[in-house]
Amino acid sequence: MDKFESFSGVAAPMPLVNIDTDMIIPKQFLKTIKRSGLGVNLFAEMRYLDDGSENPDFVLNKPAYRSAEIIVAGDNFGCGSSREHAPWAIKDFGIKCVISTSFADIFFNNCFKNGILPITLPQEQIDVLMKDAEKGSNARLDIDLENQTVTTSEGESFSFEVDPFRKHCLLEGLDDIGLTMEKAGAIDSFEAQASQARPWV
């Protein structure tokens, strides 16, 4: 996984609450056996009209937001299914950071596995960021994971919390499986002890 570096990017405003995984990546695109290439299908049912052409009213089709790298979203972003196709599509489109008041648990986990930073902030701060995002491509947000801050185009800065282990993995681009493999000894001894205690498992 690539290391997550601080960046300055255009943020697309998506104030709708409860943006679910069926909206992020509709089920017809889950039939792939690959991880790549899903960006074109991101938000497909909102982004394209019935004839397959782009819906000009959808935020990511507007000239200012076509190369957005951040989404500022309404409450409970990513609710619904466990499909990792959702963060795969977001990442493939070029989005590296999603900011909301809250995220669904599985989607939140999946983001970190794919080098995407989900940032949770209180409603008042989301309101400020949403307004800034609505200004279009001249308003860029600064995302600094090392110092855990989001800064608006006007220089207003908000601090966010992030789990230290996940922060470390994002900054270093670490692979979870490799890290866990280093604890193989602990897994072996757990298995030995558990097979005594609960042999029926």
Next chain:
Amino acid sequence: MTGKTLYDKIWDAHLVHEAEDGSSLLYIDRHLVHEVTSPQAFEGLRMAGRPVRAPEKTIAVPDHNVPTTEGRDKVIENEDSRIQVEALDKNARDFGINYYPVSDVRQGIVHIVGPEQGWTLPGMTVVCGDSHTATHGAFGALAHGIGTSEVEHVLATQTLIQSKSKNMKVEITGQLAPGVTAKDITMAVIGRTGTAGGTGYVIEYCGEAIRSLSMEGRMTVCNMAIEGGARAGLIAPDQTTFDYVKGRPHAPKGAQWEAAMEWWKTLYSDDDAHWDKVITIPGEEIAPLVTWGTSPEDVLPITDIVPAPESFAGGKADAARRALDYMGLKAGQKLSEIQIDTVFIGSCTNGRIEDLRAAAAILKGKKIKDGMRAMVVPGSGLVRAQAEEEGLAEIFKEAGFEWRLAGCSMCLAMNPDQLAPGERCAATSNRNFEGRQGKGGRTHLMSPAMAAAAAITGHLTDVREIM
């Protein structure tokens, strides 16, 4: 010292390693796998040259993509679907994991097959690349959905990196009124808490109304814990649980059964356990419910009216406006006057034998409304066989329902069972998101008995009026 919750006890029994930063490595007892969220994980193993660490604890079954019509064991016409199912066939074979192919009578929805075969047992940790893994919490197992990267992690290490959730108690007191079911309980809770109300929590459902439920009903309740945002839902095991588990193919036997029972009987929340949040709902106050919008929290009693978007605060008002537009509904309209085109009975929420019995009891000797499209998709081949043996299949067929083979089907419409744009469906599944059952399709969630009632009348119907 404060006591422990059931969640605390299962967590502690599976803790392999705890780091100073609070991240923990949890051992996974059962890993369920289906064809949609696993191909990339197996590919990852191949590329890294890693085996599946515990193939004997890994169970795979194709369910999301499979057609529910006859002949599917010969050919799956949709090429992408066929490729995914074939990939699962190959991965199961190559990595030596337990497998129920489409041709096996035991095939079905992964969350129905696991409990049916006795793979799911009290006190276990159970994961699957599917959010409705919460279903298995009905056994007092810690069960939740994971993404594909985590599927690969579990395949490779039989563990998961986790941080601990908070404890929420949801108590349903007293008894349910006639016509009210487990589905109404779980929808009532989401209606109360909202779809993000459970975020950061593991919910334990308790109270007399929960205790009175069968295992099928308990699975329905836990299944939708995820719709309330919770990581998992749990119900402490009791005699109902033990009776269900006993004698199943992969349940312990003989001395091991006795040993297991000794531990299982300790699996309850202590009286002095700490709860971060408590919600109490009197069972008597729950009415038969339906959804009106495009989020599972958009729940109201069938006797109510479509709400006005202005009645909601914050961003929900805009979401409600969008939902009414998508659903083609007007504020003030009576819910019981909403005409429907289609009825879908099935899914991991309501595709078990008890669900089919409840729907058949309403349909017996009756016909569905002229022009109605109605289908029953049993949750597994074994549920289907049992329903045929009990005469339920005949009742459905005589009423005018299609009697299908097992799978996820129209719950998420990855197979040919889909709604057309604007088609309105009374569904026993779990999500009413935009496009969930087919692009432009309109979903109203409800219990199997309510769906059966709607099939007869052609509109959303209070099942109590025709019982």
